Amino acid sequence: MLVILSKSDPVKLELASDAVSKTTDSTVIILSDAFYLALDGRYNDTFIKMQKMGAKFYAVDADVLKRITGKPPSFLSVISYKQLVNIIIENGRNTINL
Numbered sequence: 001m002l003v004i005l006s007k008s009d010p011v012k013l014e015l016a017s018d019a020v021s022k023t024t025d026s027t028v029i030i031l032s033d034a035f036y037l038a039l040d041g042r043y044n045d046t047f048i049k050m051q052k053m054g055a056k057f058y059a060v061d062a063d064v065l066k067r068i069t070g071k072p073p074s075f076l077s078v079i080s081y082k083q084l085v086n087i088i089i090e091n092g093r094n095t096i097n098l
Helices: 012-021 032-039 041-054 062-066 079-093
Strands: 001-006 029-030 054-062 076-079 096-097
Touching: 001 062, 001 079, 012 029, 012 032, 012 041, 029 032, 029 079, 032 041, 032 054, 032 062, 041 054, 054 079, 062 076, 076 079
Parallel strands: 001 029, 001 096, 029 054, 054 076
Antiparallel strands: none
């Protein structure tokens, strides 16, 4: 399952966590302002819980460069837009856009 987060909304992060809990092979793409959730320590437990459920996290390089000056959180893999498109195509209908 592919979950795409694009807004800095804690409720949507919880919805993503619920979706991830229903499968053992999830990919979570963090786009745009949702990246701030990954930087906010208040939500570390949610990200850790999703990691323990097997979720893999990705953020697009342009979003990362626009929002921070240092390194992204260690649980995030930074990808290009081309890689993002490939992930979306691979997951097809198993995508939730929050």
